[in-house]
Amino acid sequence: MPNHRLRDAILRNGMTPLVVAEKIGVDSKTVERWITQDRTPYPRHRHAIAALVREDESYLWPNAVTPETASRIGQNEVVQLYSRRSSVPYDLWQRLINRAERRIDILAYAGLFLVEQDPKLMDTLRAKAAAGVKVTVFLGDPDKPAIERRSIEEGMPGVMAAKIRQVQQYYDRLKGSGAEVRYHETTLYNSIYRFDDEMLVNMHVLGLPAPHAPVMHLRKLSGGDLFGTYVDTLDRVRAASVLQWDDEVAA
CATH class of the missing domain: 3.30.870.10 (Endonuclease Chain A)
Structure with missing residues (x-):
């Protein structure tokens, strides 16, 4: 199932998967997989993307951060x-x-x-x-x-x-x-x-x-x-x- 939240956030900020890939230093196909296949990026990439699109990491990837980790943070x-x-x-x-x-x-x-x-x-x-x-x-x-x-x-x-x-x-x-x-x-x-x-x-x-x-x-x-x-x-x-x-x- 596609990650519609991630797709919308990228578009809303006037960017494309290629632009995101260049900014965070990954291949554009990797970003496409994060969107179309709802793959979960590594933490360092999640942090970078969340900052780029000005959204909460927990909003873009609701299951990526456990409740215990969210509480500690x-x-x-x-x-x-x-x-x-x-x-x-x-x-x-x-x-x-x-x-x-x-x-x-x-x-x-x-x-x-x-x-x-x-x-x-x-x-x-x-x-x-x-x-x-x-x-x-x-x-x-x-x-x-x-x-x-x-x-x-x-x-x-x-x-x-x-x-x-x-x-x-x-x-x-x-x-x-x-x-x-x-x-x-x-x-x-x-x-x-x-x-x-x-x-x-x-x-x-x-x-x-x-x-x-x-x-x-x-x-x-x-x-x-x-x-x-x-x-x-x-x-x-x-x-x-x-x-x-x-x-x-x-x-």
Whole structure:
């Protein structure tokens, strides 16, 4: 059975089997066999191809990496663990945002701290979107029960919805930029901030405000499964979220 994922990834990146073969130093017929006969390349070639086509190795060859190996690699995807979000250096947030070249995903209920610590954030995000970075901001829907439940759990009824409406005024400045702002009503177990192949995951703890909860700094590794776990969460929320405006109308 052909490896359609590999074929599509190669074509999507404007390459041919011959080009791939030249770049990684193998015969073009070998690449053809990887595609048409679903042969599994050696690890060094899998890593090289995954980097070329910007896909996860586990996506291109689902059976090539055992769960045990993926778990071990996943442990190395943890760059740093912070005991609370307030301990994450400001310059780390700034560096991750500024270096992003492909995508920025912000998944939170409000994430008001981001605009409070960086008054120029909206200008930066507009510039990123204009440069072709896919910028998506997921905010909690202030009218949904999940938001008020979160406020009650933190002992501050009504506060979370007020924060969302406050931060929405900032993100409204992204209209016409190509960036997306979407509402969700997910029960968030984590707030997730993705910048290309790096990510900050703010773990939520019952009754504890997010600034006082732990944060993991993750960096994607080929064959690992931890980073991908949180990407799956982003994809699920994206599928269930509602776009807040149509840029074609707003522009």
